[in-house]
Amino acid sequence: MRATLFDLEQTIRQRRNADPGQSYVAKLTARGRGKIAQKVGEEAVETVIAAMASDRQGTISESADLLFHLLLLLADLNISLDDVLDELDRREGVSGIAEKASRKDD
Numbered sequence: 728m729r730a731t732l733f734d735l736e737q738t739i740r741q742r743r744n745a746d747p748g749q750s751y752v753a754k755l756t757a758r759g760r761g762k763i764a765q766k767v768g769e770e771a772v773e774t775v776i777a778a779m780a781s782d783r784q785g786t787i788s789e790s791a792d793l794l795f796h797l798l799l800l801l802a803d804l805n806i807s808l809d810d811v812l813d814e815l816d817r818r819e820g821v822s823g824i825a826e827k828a829s830r831k832d833d
């Protein structure tokens with residue numbers, strides 16, 4: 728059966744308090760939110776670089792790293808994937824162009 732982002736979210740929550748010597752999730756968590764956030768930024772940049780090089784496999788690999796580290800950061804903030812999907816649901820059907828035009832200060 729195919730693993731989902733919800734499965735990965737659950738694994739990350741379970742691994743946060745594991746032995747940092749045995750778990751990357753625990754190790755990065757122990758290094759603090761700033762380090763997790765830095766990794767999200769690095770993986771985002773690496774995704775962009777791969778995409779701009781039209782490196783399909785690289786973009787897939789870096790995107791997986793990015794999603795994984797983003798879930799780690801969200802877990803550190805006690806934000807669930809459902810919280811983010813709720814926000815996307817809220818936006819469903821609202822054109823990004825129309826939404827931007829409705830902002831007063833833009």
Ligand SMILES: N=c1c2ncn([C@@H]3O[C@H](COP(=O)(O)OP(=O)(O)OP(=O)(O)O)[C@@H](O)[C@H]3O)c2ncn1[C@@H]1O[C@H](COP(=O)(O)O)[C@@H](O)[C@H]1O
Nearest residue numbers: 735738739742745749750751752753754766791792795796
């Ligand atoms: N999906 C992932 C996953 N994707 C990437 N990574 C790790 O993320 C790290 C990112 O690589 P980098 O080279 O950027 O990082 P780094 O070598 O630590 O570099 P520095 O920041 O230290 O310079 C690598 O160590 C990858 O192995 C992952 N580690 C774990 N998972 C999932 O999380 C589960 C729990 O992992 P553990 O907590 O390690 O048991 C695993 O079973 C997987 O399902």
